[in-house]
Amino acid sequence: MKIHFIAIGGSAMHNLALALAHKGYSITGSDDVIFEPSKGRLEAQGLLPAVFGWFPEKLNNDLDAVVLGMHAKADNPELLKAQELGLKIYSYPEFLYEQSKHKTRVVIGGSHGKTTITSMILHVLNYNDIDVDYMVGAQLEGFERMVHLTEDNDFIVLEGDEYLSSPIDRRPKFHLYQPNIALLSGIAWDHINVFPTYANYVEQFQIFVDCIVRGGSITYNEEDLEVAKVVESSENAIRKFPYNTPDHKVVDGVTFLETPEGDMPVEIFGKHNLNNLAGAKWICQQMGVDEAEFYEAIASFKGASKRMEKIAEGQDKIAYKDFAHSPSKVKATTNAVKEQYPNRRLVACLELHTYSSLNAEFLQEYKGALDAADVAMVFYSPKAVKIKQLDEVTSNQIADAFQRDDVQVFTDPNSFQDQLFATDFDNTALLLMSSGNYGGLNFEKVKEYFS
Template sequence: MRVHFIAIGGSIMHNLAIALSNKGYIVSGSDDYIYEPAHSNLFEHGLLPRENGWYPDKIDSELDAVILGMHAKADNPELIKAKELGITVYSYPEFIYEQSVNKLRVVIGGSYGKTTITSMIMHVLKELGREFDYVVGAKLNDFENMVRISKDAPIIIIEGDDNFASVEDKRPKFLLYKANIALISGIAWDHVDIYPTFESYLRQFKLFIESIAPKGTLIYNKEDKQVQELVSENNSRINKHGYRTPEFTINKGQTSVHTPEGEIPLQVFGRHNLSNLAAAYTVCEWLGISRKEFFRIIQSFKGASRRLEFVTSNSESVVYKDFAHTPSKVKASIQAVKEQYPDKTLVAIMELPSNVSLNEGFLSEYKDTMNKADIPLIFINQETFKQKNLVPLSDSLLRTAFNNENIVCFSTIHSLKRYLQGIDSKGKNLLFMSSGNFGGISLVNFAEEFIS
């Protein structure tokens, strides 16, 4: 089968291209620019385009399918050519569904925790030697790629994104998978650039529940009010199974969960991760995995990339980085580190995403989210505003939105670095929170300078 990727450099797109190549498909692709790690990954597998750009001559009638990435625009010349030739054009979630139509599809949705829950399930299945395919939004330890599509695996575990499927399809991706087992971890307004109101965002999860295959199963967080309301309003003839955060203890920096088998020590921490663990356990239970097997294996789970990921430490301090950028994620991550190290001063640095920092109407959602940080810092990359000819938000506006007069704001990484150099790191922990990259700095070097 011959498949061409328009915008092959995307995070999931290039991993799907590699997965299909490994499956024996003939794969080609284009993009206007390909960043790392996609560039190196595609080169290693012989899939890197010879040059950047869009080339309609790559599209011919011998192609069986074209897969369209979200990065591509409606006027993309390769897309136009594919339509002219009548070639089937898929968004990547549509194509994943076509590849898994005869598999048991487990789709993990929600505003937060998706990657960690998906990772936990994958970790348990792998350790048990179960055959399965997967689509996950982060590079995981012990998994070569972020996508696996095989012929014979009976199950596929999918991280269900609520972003649009493609420029041609304005439905959230998780609707297209038609889950047999669906999970909702919680709902907190996200993607404000495409869902301008909370009501429009909430509706996508209502549709997600309605998209579950007949006689399928919905697993949901019983502690989330919005999820509870959606579940109670839904009359679909599906199984509904709620879960709650289990009881746990923290002793000398070690988190353990209470189970009928006794205290189970974990390598992850934070209430949100204990909720994620309960979600993963419930899914695994539906997949026929016993409680004893699950808790034996989950002890070795070290977490997903950039999800409270350890960076460096010394005898006095520890540094973590986290993908947290939405209000609920920022609050949960700060709380987790404070609970884990109650006697340490917490320096929390959040990089405010460009779509949020340019949206004053959404900023109030961050109210009180950084209040448990002892030293709360906000970084907004001034280049974002320069590129769009906009005036940066004032520090006073940010402090008002966050309801925290102690917040210190930075618009350049150099000013942030100078500030941290003036702090005595002894007895202080550092938490980086961002869906970006803090202006491209090396967080490892940055962190090591801080603790030294």
């Protein structure tokens, strides 16, 4: 098949392009800008566009399909040419469904935890030599790509994102997968630029549960009251399997999970991650992995990239970075680090980077999110606020939102870095939470301070 990608450079899009090339498809693509690591990975496989930009002449009737990425606009010249030629145009999730409609589709949904749960499942399956197709939103140790597609595998494991499918398809991605086996980890309002009310946001998860094929199953976090309400009120003819946080304890900075075979040390920590583990176990068991096999495999799971990722450790100090940016994720991650290292000072740094987190009204959702930290630092870029065409956000508004008189707010990346590197890190746990990079934080320098 000949497939053309409009906006090939995106994190998800370039991984799909690589997966299809590995499968033997003929791939072309365009984009106006491509950053690392997408650029290098595409170039290594001969898929990097020779020139950046949009070129309608790349579209012709020899193409079997076009895959349209979210980075493109509805008036993209290549999209308009594809529409003019009557070519088959897929959004990213539509194409994944097309590739998996004859497989058993396992879809992991939720406002938080879905990348980690998907990663846990793939780690366990890989450990037990069970081959599956997959799509996950982070680079995993031992996996070449974030997307893998075959003709032969019976299962496909998909991370189910609730964000929009494409510029011309405003449906959430996870509405398109029609899962046979699904999981719902949690519901906490996000993406307010698309879902302006909490009720509208929750509705997307109701639709997700109702999209599960008849006779399928939903595994759900019963500790999340909104999740329980959504799942238990659904009239879809599916099986419902609740899960909750397993019993565990922390001894000298090591988390032990209670299992039928006794206490087992695990690499991950935090109540939210152990809750994720419980959900992953249920899914793996539905895919043919027994409980003992699951525990043996999960003991070596260290986490997905940028999810509670240990970046440096010294004798009495440790540093983590995490993708957390929404209020619920920030609170869970901060609490987890404090619970793991109760006798160390916790310095928690958060970058407000997304559309939602920079919205003056949504800021109130962060109340108490950094309470577990001994030192709380928040960075945001006023320039980013302008680019997103949002109302101005002041440092005082941010301090008020977190309900901490001592929160330190920075708008200049140099000032933030100066303050960070002037900090005494003895007997300290440092937590860096962001979906960005704090305006160019030197993470290598952070490692030096903790070595």
